[in-house]
Amino acid sequence: MGKSFFICTSSPCLERRLDCQKIHNYLIVNGWQPVKKFTRADLIIINTCSFGKIEDNGSIELIRHYLKSKLHSAKVVIAGCTPVINPDRLSQIGPLLTISPTTLNKLDKIIGAKREFDSVAEPNQILPSDVSYKPLLKCLLLARSLVSSFVMHLDGLSIKKCVKSTRNLINYSLSLKSLVHPLLLFNKNRLFYIRISRGCLGDCSYCAKKFATGSLISNPIEEIVNTFNKGLDAGHRMFFLLSEDIGCYGKDIGSGIVELLNALFKIGKNKEFKIAISNLNAHWFIKYYEQLKGILIENENKILFIQVPIQSASNRVLQLMNRHYSIEDLEGCLQDIKQRSPSLNLTTDMIVGFPDESESDFEKSRSFLKRNRFSFVDIFGYEDRPNTLANKMNNKISREVIEKRRFDLLKVQNKNTSQKTVLKKLVEISRSIDSL
Numbered sequence: 391m392g393k394s395f396f397i398c399t400s401s402p403c404l405e406r407r408l409d410c411q412k413i414h415n416y417l418i419v420n421g422w423q424p425v426k427k428f429t430r431a432d433l434i435i436i437n438t439c440s441f442g443k444i445e446d447n448g449s450i451e452l453i454r455h456y457l458k459s460k461l462h463s464a465k466v467v468i469a470g471c472t473p474v475i476n477p478d479r480l481s482q483i484g485p486l487l488t489i490s491p492t493t494l495n496k497l498d499k500i501i502g503a504k505r506e507f508d509s510v511a512e513p514n515q516i517l518p519s520d521v522s523y524k525p526l527l528k529c530l531l532l533a534r535s536l537v538s539s540f541v542m543h544l545d546g547l548s549i550k551k552c553v554k555s556t557r558n559l560i561n562y563s564l565s566l567k568s569l570v571h572p573l574l575l576f577n578k579n580r581l582f583y584i585r586i587s588r589g590c591l592g593d594c595s596y597c598a599k600k601f602a603t604g605s606l607i608s609n610p611i612e613e614i615v616n617t618f619n620k621g622l623d624a625g626h627r628m629f630f631l632l633s634e635d636i637g638c639y640g641k642d643i644g645s646g647i648v649e650l651l652n653a654l655f656k657i658g659k660n661k662e663f664k665i666a667i668s669n670l671n672a673h674w675f676i677k678y679y680e681q682l683k684g685i686l687i688e689n690e691n692k693i694l695f696i697q698v699p700i701q702s703a704s705n706r707v708l709q710l711m712n713r714h715y716s717i718e719d720l721e722g723c724l725q726d727i728k729q730r731s732p733s734l735n736l737t738t739d740m741i742v743g744f745p746d747e748s749e750s751d752f753e754k755s756r757s758f759l760k761r762n763r764f765s766f767v768d769i770f771g772y773e774d775r776p777n778t779l780a781n782k783m784n785n786k787i788s789r790e791v792i793e794k795r796r797f798d799l800l801k802v803q804n805k806n807t808s809q810k811t812v813l814k815k816l817v818e819i820s821r822s823i824d825s826l
Contacts, residue, residue, distance in 0.1 A: 392463075393422045396431035398522040399470070400452050401439035405603075405632060406470050408583055409491060410437050410521040411513040413469070419510060420503050424520065429459055433501065438470035440598065442773045446476055453483060467500060471602035476776055491588070492604045514582050514621060581666070582626040584617050585609065586650065590635035592671060595712045595783075596744065598775035603634050608643050615653050622661055628694070629665040636667060637674025647674065648681045655689045664694040672698050673715045679723045687731050695735035695765060698724070703758030704751035707744050710783070717758065724762055735765040740799060743772040743792030745783035752795050759802045767803045771796045 395417050399410050413435055414424065425431050434456055438449035449472050457466060465487065472480060473488035480486055489496045495507040587608040590600060621629060633639060640646040647670075654665070675682070675698050686693065702708050703717045727734060740755060759767065771792040774781045 392432035394425045394431050395422050395433040395435065396425055396428040396522070397435040397437070397520070398428070398452070398456075399437035400449055401437055401441075401445070401470055403439060403441075404516070404583070404630070405585075405588075405634065406437055406439070406491065407516050407521060407523070408513060408585065408632060409469070409494060410435070411516050412507075412510060413494065413497065414520040415513055416497065416503075416505075416507050416510045417501070419505050420501060422501070428456055429461065432461065432464055434460055434464055434466045436466065436468050436470075438468060438472035440470070440472040440475035440602075440775075442770075442775075446472065446479055450479055450483065453480075453486075457483070465500070467497070469494070471599060474602040475598045478776070491602050512585055514584065514617065516581075516583065580628045581630045582621040582628060583630050583632050584614055584621070585632045586614050586636065587633045587639050590671075591638045591641060592635060592673075593712050595710065595779035596741065596772065596775065598778050599634070601777065606635075606638055606642050608640050608645065610643065611640070611645055611650055611653055614650060615657055618654055619657055622658060622663065627663045629663060631665065631667055633669055635671050635674070636669050637671045637678070646678070648678055648685070651682070651685050655685065655692065658692065664692055666694040667696040670696060670698050672700055672720050673713065676715050676719050676723055679726075683723075683727055683730065686727060686734060690731045690734050693734060695737050697737045697739075699739035700758075701739060701741045702744065702747070702751070703755040704747070707747050707751050710746065710780075711741075711744060712779070717754070721758070721762065728762075737766040737768075738764050739768045739770065741770050741772050742795040742799060743787040745772070745780055745787065746785040747772075747787055752798075756798060756802055759799060759806070763806045764803075765807070767799070769796055769799045769803065 397410050397414055399407055401407065417433075418424070422433070428434055436449075436453055436456060438453070439445040440449065449470070453466075453468060460466065467487045467489060468480060469489050471491065474490045477488075480488065487500060489500075497503065498506050587606060589604040589606045591606050592600065594600075618629065637647055639650060651667075686696065698720075700717075700720065701711055701713060703721075705716055705718075708715065708717065724736065728736065740759070742752060742755065771789075772780075772787065774786075
């Protein structure tokens with residue numbers, strides 16, 4: 391076997407893309423050479439996403455595409471979350487070499503490594519030249535598959551169904567601006583990533599990602615602070631703390647997120663930078679709020695954004711989700727911090743159509759978004775994922791109702807963040823970053 395390789399990912403997930411960057415660096419130090427065209431590669435690494443059914447289907451189509459045109463002798467390794475979350479989909483293709491986010495060191499045996507994977511330093515940047523990000527190719531392959539399916543079932547389609555599909559497409563197009571994260575759109579290639587932990591301590595009933603990422607493993611504060619300091623010394627001014635759940639950081643090593651943030655902002659006290667605090671589970675945000683608010687207020691101008699996933703504003707649904715907090719406690723914290731730090735960028739995630747979500751439950755989420763303005767809201771329609779507790783629940787909501795509720799929330803977010811507001815935010819952020 392030769393020693394040329396090609397790495398691609400269809401996943402927008404920053405954690406998995408950083409994994410791909412480490413795999414690239416690992417192969418380089420083991421004497422392998424990257425190639426731009428996968429048809430010339432002796433080893434092809436395909437990073438998959440299994441967040442939902444569309445991601446599943448897109449990943450499968452991407453794998454088939456590469457298998458069809460690769461060198462006959464080339465090895466293909468499937469990475470990412472699909473090998474753990476949805477192995478049945480992969481088995482439909484045939485026997486494949488697989489690794490997961492917690493078993494990346496299996497590559498040592500696959501390539502006969504002289505330098506072990508675990509000995510390679512964690513990367514701090516994701517370079518487009520090293521990892522081929524293929525969202526457009528995945529979409530095109532998926533669209534081709536859907537068109538083929540559409541043609542095959544054309545005789546069974548009614549005019550009513552066609553009109554309904556067209557209406558949904560128009561509604562989706564009108565809501566696209568609500569899907570653009572203004573705080574990350576132009577910043578991803580400027581970011582200096584610091585992975586502070588892997589895995590989480592949550593037991594969310596809808597989440598399959600935890601099967602792939604495992605339980606919490608935190609990096610020592612000293613190591614994180616040293617990495618941050620080196621980034622500052624090297625001239626980096628945009629930082630992203632990477633974690634599946636930043637709020638539970640340190641629970642396994644006798645530390646915590648409050649101690650970590652205090653240490654980072656102390657090191658950077660007299661320096662100009664911005665830092666993104668992502669995936670702060672609302673449970674931990676409430677638990678540590680009294681300690682966190684002083685840090686957030688004092689360092690407001692150094693925070694790019696803070697993401698607190700809410701998921702639902704109905705306590706009944708939150709209980710079904712195993713989210714372990716009340717919406718009243720959360721809203722009290724959010725309103726307090728916005729009053730004290732009005733320019734702090736808060737973002738969140740919402741899920742609509744969770745099993746047994748009533749119209750009353752949904753209305754609570756819609757009213758919550760109307761009352762609380764966020765810089766960005768990621769709105770997801772619930773999907774069953776293999777082996778989750780929610781997958782086994784009764785009273786599932788129809789896909790038609792889920793999409794309607796999702797569009798309704800997107801409309802609310804559209805009103806909260808007008809096109810003018812989004813463009814203004816982009817300009818402000820771009821100027822502030824360029825001045826750092």
